[in-house]
Amino acid sequence: xxxxxxxxxxxxxxxxxxxxxxxxxxxxxxxxxxxxxxxxxxxxxxxxxxxxxxxxxxxxxxxxxxxxxxxxxxxxxxxxxxxxxxxxxxxxxxxxxxxxxxxxxxxxxxxxxxxxxxxxxxxxxxxxxxxxxxxxxxxxxxxxxxxxxxxxxxxxxxxxxxxxxxxxxxxxxxxxxxxxxxxxxxxxxxxxxxxxxxxxxxxx
Numbered sequence: 001x002x003x004x005x006x007x008x009x010x011x012x013x014x015x016x017x018x019x020x021x022x023x024x025x026x027x028x029x030x031x032x033x034x035x036x037x038x039x040x041x042x043x044x045x046x047x048x049x050x051x052x053x054x055x056x057x058x059x060x061x062x063x064x065x066x067x068x069x070x071x072x073x074x075x076x077x078x079x080x081x082x083x084x085x086x087x088x089x090x091x092x093x094x095x096x097x098x099x100x101x102x103x104x105x106x107x108x109x110x111x112x113x114x115x116x117x118x119x120x121x122x123x124x125x126x127x128x129x130x131x132x133x134x135x136x137x138x139x140x141x142x143x144x145x146x147x148x149x150x151x152x153x154x155x156x157x158x159x160x161x162x163x164x165x166x167x168x169x170x171x172x173x174x175x176x177x178x179x180x181x182x183x184x185x186x187x188x189x190x191x192x193x194x195x196x197x198x199x200x201x202x203x204x
Contacts, residue, residue: 031108034116037132038105044125045098052094056087097123 063080066072100117107114116134124133177188186193 031111034132035105035108037128038101038108040128041119041125042098042101042105045094045101049091049094049098052087052091056084056091059084059087093123 059080063077063084066077066080097117097119104114104117118134174188177193181188181193184193186195188194
């Protein structure tokens, strides 16, 4: 009886706790803890944004005053300019992290099991337990780089040629003019063949 009762107790405990580290495993408790942590981080980064904004305003005012001065040391001006750029970068990082945390809070409230936002170690709080932070991503994700689309003008021209209304004389005339212009390296403007540089200059 003692062995059976002990097994029952262990089964009950294993449903709510991870044996060995004492961290809450109940989904509702975990969600509440994550929500509390995310709200704390949002407040912390909001405060940091306000502090950096004040520093940036002072740096801009100092730079403007020095730039408009006649006797200004170039090295000092460069230092102030560098400080201003660093503050702008820090401001952008804090904004991005705060925005990610707000999205995470919204996902937790909707019960959509959102991904824990990554916060770099240098911007983490010592008051928060380490297991609450995500370790899956290294560094701050950069903005997606948009690649220049490939030239699909030939494909589009073939598709357009295949969809010409053969019963409409105007569309046939336009297509013929376009083919002649492509062959001569010119452009069509008001049903006339003109140089491409003229069309580009006029912004047409």
